[in-house]
Amino acid sequence: MTNKQLYIRLLKYSRPYKWRIVLSLIFSLVVAGSDIAYINLIEPLVDKIIAAGNRELVYLVPVIIIGLAISKGTGRFFQEYYIKTAGQLVVQDLRNDIFSQSMHLSMGFHVNQPPGRLTSTVLNDVGVLQRSAADALVDGLRESFTLVGLICLAFYKDWRLASVAFTVLPLCVIPATQLGRRIRNATKSGLKSMGFLTGTLQEAFSGIKVIKAFGREETQLQKFKTENKQYYRYLRKTIQYNSLTAPAVEILAALGGGGVVWYGVNRVISGDMTQGQLFSIVAAIMMLFTPVKRLTRVSNIIQKSMGAAEGVFSLLDEPRDVVDKADAVVMPHARGDVAFENVTFSYGDEPVLRDFSFHARPGEVIALVGSSGAGKSTAAGLMARFYDPQQGSIKIDGQDIRDVTLDSLKKNLAFVDQETFLFSGSVRDNIRYGMLDADDQSVADAANQAYADDFIDKLPEGYETTIGDRGVRLSGGQRQRLCVARALLKDAPILVLDEATSALDTESEAMVQKALANLMENRTTLVIAHRLSTIMHADRIIVLDQGRAVEVGSHQELIAQNGLYRKLYDMQFNGV
Numbered sequence: 224m225t226n227k228q229l230y231i232r233l234l235k236y237s238r239p240y241k242w243r244i245v246l247s248l249i250f251s252l253v254v255a256g257s258d259i260a261y262i263n264l265i266e267p268l269v270d271k272i273i274a275a276g277n278r279e280l281v282y283l284v285p286v287i288i289i290g291l292a293i294s295k296g297t298g299r300f301f302q303e304y305y306i307k308t309a310g311q312l313v314v315q316d317l318r319n320d321i322f323s324q325s326m327h328l329s330m331g332f333h334v335n336q337p338p339g340r341l342t343s344t345v346l347n348d349v350g351v352l353q354r355s356a357a358d359a360l361v362d363g364l365r366e367s368f369t370l371v372g373l374i375c376l377a378f379y380k381d382w383r384l385a386s387v388a389f390t391v392l393p394l395c396v397i398p399a400t401q402l403g404r405r406i407r408n409a410t411k412s413g414l415k416s417m418g419f420l421t422g423t424l425q426e427a428f429s430g431i432k433v434i435k436a437f438g439r440e441e442t443q444l445q446k447f448k449t450e451n452k453q454y455y456r457y458l459r460k461t462i463q464y465n466s467l468t469a470p471a472v473e474i475l476a477a478l479g480g481g482g483v484v485w486y487g488v489n490r491v492i493s494g495d496m497t498q499g500q501l502f503s504i505v506a507a508i509m510m511l512f513t514p515v516k517r518l519t520r521v522s523n524i525i526q527k528s529m530g531a532a533e534g535v536f537s538l539l540d541e542p543r544d545v546v547d548k549a550d551a552v553v554m555p556h557a558r559g560d561v562a563f564e565n566v567t568f569s570y571g572d573e574p575v576l577r578d579f580s581f582h583a584r585p586g587e588v589i590a591l592v593g594s595s596g597a598g599k600s601t602a603a604g605l606m607a608r609f610y611d612p613q614q615g616s617i618k619i620d621g622q623d624i625r626d627v628t629l630d631s632l633k634k635n636l637a638f639v640d641q642e643t644f645l646f647s648g649s650v651r652d653n654i655r656y657g658m659l660d661a662d663d664q665s666v667a668d669a670a671n672q673a674y675a676d677d678f679i680d681k682l683p684e685g686y687e688t689t690i691g692d693r694g695v696r697l698s699g700g701q702r703q704r705l706c707v708a709r710a711l712l713k714d715a716p717i718l719v720l721d722e723a724t725s726a727l728d729t730e731s732e733a734m735v736q737k738a739l740a741n742l743m744e745n746r747t748t749l750v751i752a753h754r755l756s757t758i759m760h761a762d763r764i765i766v767l768d769q770g771r772a773v774e775v776g777s778h779q780e781l782i783a784q785n786g787l788y789r790k791l792y793d794m795q796f797n798g799v
Contacts, residue, residue: 247309302365321344331609352532579598599751658714
């Protein structure tokens with residue numbers, strides 16, 4: 224993506240705050256005008272007051288200086304306030320759009336995304352853009368107006384001296400351009416490295432129990448140090464290029480300034496100009512290099528911003544491959560008739576499901592079994608449109624789920640899986656997550672049906688107890704029962720149980736199974752299980768092998784067939 228394209232996209236985000244930017248421009252003119260007025264005072268101060276010995280005008284000098292200082296200070300305050308708040312609002316909108324985009328991207332994107340990269344983009348990339356854009360906007364506006372004003376003043380006072388300075392001034396752009404390009408590339412690489420660093424942190428903190436159990440603290444530390452060192456290398460390059468810019472411009476500015484002074488002094492000696500004129504023009508030209516130096520620094524900051532903006536906009540441009548059709552309709556409350564018709568799906572080159580079909584009538588319990596990687600969880604994900612199949616269709620009540628809105632589809636589905644993910648809020652908020660407007664009595668009824676009310680009542684603050692990140696303060700069985708309560712409260716007609724009891728001990732599993740029995744009542748249920756004891760009473764069991772349905776029937780029928788299901792059964796119950 225070119226700088227021009229990035230600028231245009233950033234400008235689009237700036238449009239809602241154009242009046243703040245306009246006001247900042249106006250006050251930037253006040254600041255620049257005050258600087259130019261200071262320079263313009265030198266000639267009359269030297270020629271009409273000091274050289275002429277005019278004491279009456281001396282008393283005006285402090286008044287004028289103080290007045291200009293007040294004018295400049297006021298202008299600078301409002302210029303910075305309006306442009307910085309505009310910049311913060313732009314970045315706020317960007318961060319909101321990034322998070323919205325990441326929430327609406329399909330599971331396929333999230334599965335393939337490196338750990339921590341999304342978090343790094345939202346926090347670090349936007350953070351760099353936020354800091355850099357604010358500084359660049361403030362200094363860029365102010366110094367640009369000051370530069371233009373001083374150039375005009377210099378040429379107005381003496382075009383020949385100003386021309387001497389201008390033989391050097393364009394050369395100052397060269398180091399800024401060359402080094403700025405390298406700063407942008409180093410910033411992009413540094414932010415990618417920060418993404419890996421953030422991922423290493425998240426992984427370590429999330430898996431701290433495993434790390435400590437295996438005594439791998441030093442291994443994780445070395446991994447973090449490696450990523451941290453790599454980030455430093457990119458950061459060092461940015462610092463190096465940034466540090467080179469100022470000395471390069473300083474040397475070029477000295478060449479121009481030296482030429483101006485030499486030529487000007489010769490003209491004063493020859494009587495072509497007064498001392499006051501010389502001091503005034505030299506001050507204007509020497510001050511002219513100050514905004515040039517600051518603008519080269521601004522250029523470096525902008526390049527850092529562009530490096531960050533490229534990462535931000537690449538995420539915003541990521542295509543959403545699971546979206547509502549233009550003519551999508553709202554699915555009503557479903558009866559629960561579910562059909563997979565010749566579904567084929569692949570995450571990459573190798574299909575995970577191949578020509579897979581089944582039909583569940585309302586209220587039936589369908590179980591999917593098979594070895595790991597057979598495609599069981601993929602089937603559940605396809606029904607929820609985490610992904611769309613490459614071939615075939617999935618229908619609910621005879622309607623292709625790609626023809627209905629995602630929101631209405633999700634309202635008809637409830638999930639309970641092995642991850643038992645809970646949020647860090649209260650017990651009540653976690654149960655109510657599937658139906659945010661549910662009243663307290665409905666929450667309590669759902670907890671009662673899930674056999675969760677007994678342990679909730681023993682918590683320090685009952686339903687208002689904060690359960691910690693991912694429900695860390697609760698046992699596995701307690702977390703699972705809260706997930707069941709969450710699904711019960713949603714009251715969806717179709718239920719998906721994905722290894723819902725696989726991580727539980729026998730006692731907890733028995734309690735959760737009772738809760739699940741309440742949840743499954745009068746609902747079409749798709750059960751994915753490794754433990755065959757949990758699905759023996761299913762209306763039909765579908766045995767998957769390498770993405771294909773190889774056996775279908777009840778428990779007794781499949782045992783009698785003496786096929787793959789019987790083999791799995793014997794392995795679990797007979798240890799063979």
